[in-house]
Amino acid sequence: MQLALWTYEGPPHVGAMRIAASMRDVHCVLHAPQGDTYADLLFTMIERHDRRPPVTYTTFQARDLGGDTADLVKTAVAEAFARFAPKAMLVGESCTAELIQDQSGALAQSMALPVPVVPLELPAYSKKENWGAAETLYRLVRTLLAGRAPAPGAARPARSGGRGPTANLLGATALGFRARDDVVEIGRLLAELGIGVNAVVPLGATADDIRRLPEADFNVDLYPEVSRATATWLERAFGMPYTRTIPMGVRGTREFVAEAAALAGVDPAPVLARERPGAAGLSASQSRLAWYARSVDSTYLTGKRVFVFGDATHAIAAARVAAEEIGFSVVGLGTYAREFARDVREAAKRYGVEALVTDDYLEVERAIAAAAPELVLGTQMERHIAKRQGIACAVISAPLHVQDVPARYSPVYGFEGANVLFDSWVHPLVMGLEEHLLAMFREDFEFHDAAAASHLATSGAAAARAPAPAAPAWTAEGERELAKIPFFVRAKARRNTERFAAERGLATITVDTLYEAKAHYGR
Amino acid sequence: MTDLSALPPASALPGCGSAAPVLRERGQREVFCGLTSIVWLHRKMQDAFFLVVGSRTCAHLLQSAAGVMIFAEPRFGTAVLTDRDLAGLADANEELDRVCVALLERRPDIGTLFLVGSCPSEVIKLDLAKAAERLNARLFPRVRVVNFSGSGIETTFTQGEDNALRAMVPLLPQTQAKQLLVVGCLADVVEDQLRRHFAALGIDPVAFFPGRRAAALPGVGPGTLVLAAQPFDGETVRALAGRGARPIASPYPFGAEGTTAWLAAAARAWGVAPERLREVTAPLAARAAKAVARHRDRLAGKRLFVLPDSQLEIPLARFLAREMGMALVEVGTPYLDRQMVAAELALLPAGVTLSEGQHLERQLDRVRAARPDLTVCGLGLANPLEAEGLATKWSIELVFTPIHGYDQAADLAEVFARPLERRARLAV
Numbered sequence: 001m002q003l004a005l006w007t008y009e010g011p012p013h014v015g016a017m018r019i020a021a022s023m024r025d026v027h028c029v030l031h032a033p034q035g036d037t038y039a040d041l042l043f044t045m046i047e048r049h050d051r052r053p054p055v056t057y058t059t060f061q062a063r064d065l066g067g068d069t070a071d072l073v074k075t076a077v078a079e080a081f082a083r084f085a086p087k088a089m090l091v092g093e094s095c096t097a098e099l100i101q102d103q104s105g106a107l108a109q110s111m112a113l114p115v116p117v118v119p120l121e122l123p124a125y126s127k128k129e130n131w132g133a134a135e136t137l138y139r140l141v142r143t144l145l146a147g148r149a150p151a152p153g154a155a156r157p158a159r160s161g162g163r164g165p166t167a168n169l170l171g172a173t174a175l176g177f178r179a180r181d182d183v184v185e186i187g188r189l190l191a192e193l194g195i196g197v198n199a200v201v202p203l204g205a206t207a208d209d210i211r212r213l214p215e216a217d218f219n220v221d222l223y224p225e226v227s228r229a230t231a232t233w234l235e236r237a238f239g240m241p242y243t244r245t246i247p248m249g250v251r252g253t254r255e256f257v258a259e260a261a262a263l264a265g266v267d268p269a270p271v272l273a274r275e276r277p278g279a280a281g282l283s284a285s286q287s288r289l290a291w292y293a294r295s296v297d298s299t300y301l302t303g304k305r306v307f308v309f310g311d312a313t314h315a316i317a318a319a320r321v322a323a324e325e326i327g328f329s330v331v332g333l334g335t336y337a338r339e340f341a342r343d344v345r346e347a348a349k350r351y352g353v354e355a356l357v358t359d360d361y362l363e364v365e366r367a368i369a370a371a372a373p374e375l376v377l378g379t380q381m382e383r384h385i386a387k388r389q390g391i392a393c394a395v396i397s398a399p400l401h402v403q404d405v406p407a408r409y410s411p412v413y414g415f416e417g418a419n420v421l422f423d424s425w426v427h428p429l430v431m432g433l434e435e436h437l438l439a440m441f442r443e444d445f446e447f448h449d450a451a452a453a454s455h456l457a458t459s460g461a462a463a464a465r466a467p468a469p470a471a472p473a474w475t476a477e478g479e480r481e482l483a484k485i486p487f488f489v490r491a492k493a494r495r496n497t498e499r500f501a502a503e504r505g506l507a508t509i510t511v512d513t514l515y516e517a518k519a520h521y522g523r
Numbered sequence: 524m525t526d527l528s529a530l531p532p533a534s535a536l537p538g539c540g541s542a543a544p545v546l547r548e549r550g551q552r553e554v555f556c557g558l559t560s561i562v563w564l565h566r567k568m569q570d571a572f573f574l575v576v577g578s579r580t581c582a583h584l585l586q587s588a589a590g591v592m593i594f595a596e597p598r599f600g601t602a603v604l605t606d607r608d609l610a611g612l613a614d615a616n617e618e619l620d621r622v623c624v625a626l627l628e629r630r631p632d633i634g635t636l637f638l639v640g641s642c643p644s645e646v647i648k649l650d651l652a653k654a655a656e657r658l659n660a661r662l663f664p665r666v667r668v669v670n671f672s673g674s675g676i677e678t679t680f681t682q683g684e685d686n687a688l689r690a691m692v693p694l695l696p697q698t699q700a701k702q703l704l705v706v707g708c709l710a711d712v713v714e715d716q717l718r719r720h721f722a723a724l725g726i727d728p729v730a731f732f733p734g735r736r737a738a739a740l741p742g743v744g745p746g747t748l749v750l751a752a753q754p755f756d757g758e759t760v761r762a763l764a765g766r767g768a769r770p771i772a773s774p775y776p777f778g779a780e781g782t783t784a785w786l787a788a789a790a791r792a793w794g795v796a797p798e799r800l801r802e803v804t805a806p807l808a809a810r811a812a813k814a815v816a817r818h819r820d821r822l823a824g825k826r827l828f829v830l831p832d833s834q835l836e837i838p839l840a841r842f843l844a845r846e847m848g849m850a851l852v853e854v855g856t857p858y859l860d861r862q863m864v865a866a867e868l869a870l871l872p873a874g875v876t877l878s879e880g881q882h883l884e885r886q887l888d889r890v891r892a893a894r895p896d897l898t899v900c901g902l903g904l905a906n907p908l909e910a911e912g913l914a915t916k917w918s919i920e921l922v923f924t925p926i927h928g929y930d931q932a933a934d935l936a937e938v939f940a941r942p943l944e945r946r947a948r949l950a951v
Binding site: 001002003004005006007009010011013014033034035036037038039040041042043044045048049050051052056057058059060061062065076079083094095096099100123124125126128362 | 550551552553554555556557558559577578579580582583584586587588596597599600601602603604605606608609615618619621622625626642643645646647674675676677679884901902903904905906907909910
């Protein structure tokens with residue numbers, strides 16, 4: 001039994017719903033009690049879908065238990081098929097139905113419907129949402145491609161003459177962070193390389209799109225949490241290679257271009273030559289990030305402490321962009337996606353931090369407080385944590401809120417995505433000159449610490465901070481001096497000074513102690 | 524149990540709705556389960572923690588229904604069952620005790636812990652009543668542990684509140700004193716207004732259930748008059764009657780007419796002189812009527828379709844039909860508690876279609892065929908119906924907004940007028 005206050009991921013059947021809600025002609029039947037329909041609003045409210053997710057719930061009640069719950073499944077499947085005429089059906093169970101063991105999937109298969117029926121096993125008491133999405137996509141793809149794989153060892157048939165190379169974009173789903181725009185951006189990038197998009201799956205796909213997957217030269221594993229299982233199966237069964245690079249940030253995108261070009265047998269040079277980091281002038285660069293980061297006004301971004309948390313894919317890529325392309329210092333990196341914990345641990349080593357792998361948001365909150373960052377890159381959960389701690393924050397990963405689904409085009413992948421990252425991460429910070437002014441005029445009545453950055457509407461007053469138990473006492477004079485340190489580094493200064501004093505067995509902290517500690521820690 | 528329908532009707536206003544036939548349907552329901560009630564119950568009772576014993580789905584539902592996570596560390600949470608708990612129930616009990624004790628150690632401000640049953644905990648027959656007994660033996664009187672069910676196989680949406688209050692009834696101290704007990708979770712601002720009205724009528728003492736602290740329990744006994752403020756608290760009202768209290772049948776305090784009828788029912792039962800009642804309510808009712816009139820133009824003559832969800836459907840349809848002049852196409856309700864809404868049914872206009880339960884697809888077919896001017900529905904359905912060109916009002920707003928009483932009557936009207944006002948403004 002695990003105490004959960006807020007959760008990063010829903011149950012695995014919500015992952016199955018994300019696959020169904022992404023597609024155009026697939027319907028999902030869930031054996032579930034009333035109340036589980038709440039999940040519809042994730043799609044219609046957070047992402048403002050203009051249609052209901054294609055999901056039918058059996059709605060069994062206590063009085064049905066031990067009676068005709070299995071019949072409810074058959075009725076629901078038959079009615080959904082007759083009404084929605086899907087080209088394929090997914091049949092699964094939510095947590096409660098799993099306990100009554102009606103074997104919904106097998107029941108539906110026994111009905112001999114004239115379309116493929118994919119039974120789903122979604123262990124609700126051990127797995128979570130992203131796993132459910134990955135499993136559902138994998139099962140659906142396997143079912144629709146059953147019997148189509150070439151014999152083991154047989155060579156892949158050559159692409160017919162005259163047709164250019166193509167790729168599939170895998171893993172974009174409803175409720176995926178910026179997936180809607182990322183597939184457009186990556187599709188454009190591939191087009192520039194002369195690579196066509198054969199199918200985007202599952203976002204906007206039909207069952208026939210899935211049947212056409214083997215026609216492409218390779219797969220782009222855009223969101224490994226959802227698509228890695230499918231990509232590896234397609235590689236095994238159809239000999240289709242898949243990309244390993246996540247095209248996020250300028251460097252990630254450049255590496256992706258090189259990788260995709262190699263898989264397609266095309267020349268990446270024309271695309272890459274236009275992208276020379278540091279070359280002045282907008283014409284030289286497809287992304288403004290590289291130049292903006294070198295622009296002198298960005299100097300103040302140097303070494304800003306950033307804490308990164310999210311799904312593994314976005315967290316690892318964001319940390320890299322933060323460190324290599326904006327010049328931040330990564331002081332924390334973590335994920336709630338346990339399935340990809342190893343990748344995150346490896347990435348964390350590069351920044352000299354220990355990866356935080358947890359789905360307990362209170363643990364994340366404690367880790368953020370301890371790291372005292374100036375910017376948090378996280379999910380909507382971290383947005384709330386950061387707000388309470390008075391720290392700037394930008395969202396980089398699901399789970400998301402309605403405000404993370406912007407009306408404008410705003411991918412985070414590709415060259416344009418890098419522009420979006422620069423804007424959305426720098427905007428919440430106090431700007432360079434303002435930072436100086438704050439330090440100079442810290443006693444100013446409108447320009448004091450508790451006021452938020454002047455270009456931000458709402459106040460992000462720094463949270464009151466209780467001193468650590470048994471901490472050395474501050475003299476009044478020492479406190480006054482501490483108050484003169486800009487608020488966005490004050491928490492760090494207080495902590496360092498207290499640690500410095502405690503390590504030396506000092507009972508009180510004077511002005512001198514403060515500056516000795518500052519000298520000791522160097523910042 | 525007191526038969527509420529045997530009590531004299533609160534209002535002599537004519538109506539034929541009570542005899543109307545009811546369309547009963549069975550199929551997919553698009554409603555929340557009773558766990559959702561926790562979202563407002565925990566705001567009302569600020570010394571209480573609600574621990575759902577359930578699955579990741581329960582936790583996800585609460586977080587999604589709460590909409591935004593505005594609370595640092597919310598006073599609700601879920602003890603998520605895992606494979607290990609399912610393997611051995613004995614261990615599950617130990618695990619539950621461990622989670623509760625750990626939780627209470629971290630939250631010394633909690634005086635009442637509600638253990639809330641869910642679909643999975645009920646299917647595996649995890650006995651939360653026993654668990655509450657066990658924990659009380661260990662923790663009472665510092666913390667009182669109470670259990671109730673919010674499961675979707677037993678309850679819809681607001682029934683969670685009824686179950687929570689019902690579970691507290693046996694804990695209420697016995698009293699012989701004459702008092703008025705108002706039942707149903709109300710916003711503090713509404714509670715304060717209603718207290719002033721009762722004081723002006725000379726009705727005193729008045730207690731509200733639930734109060735602002737779960738530990739501050741009102742008394743109950745033969746001198747207690749019970750006035751329900753929410754139509755979905757039927758089991759609680761019947762349990763209070765079982766403790767000797769006398770329920771007062773009345774329409775609910777929605778709109779000027781509803782609020783007057785509600786106060787009048789209390790006044791009659793208390794023995795307040797009719798002149799006093801008129802003196803107190805007439806200016807308040809006039810003020811409310813003036814305030815709602817601003818929205819009447821927008822709503823009058825418009826056709827309304829209400830899908831089942833919050834269990835407030837019948838009283839609200841009465842208000843919208845009688846005070847706002849709306850035409851009722853169909854009024855759906857998750858279940859029809861005739862005792863609790865007898866006075867409301869009597870006020871519904873003749874010819875209205877009432878439906879109980881739900882077969883979602885067939886009901887949506889009726890919505891599309893009728894093309895109402897306004898459809899009241901759950902959040903999952905609102906945007907898809909808007910995309911079909913139908914104006915909607917999502918029902919969850921009705922339980923998260925103060926809508927009771929005279930001074931909220933205009934706010935209540937505006938909840939329904941706003942979608943129409945908005946459509947009138949937009950030119951895109």
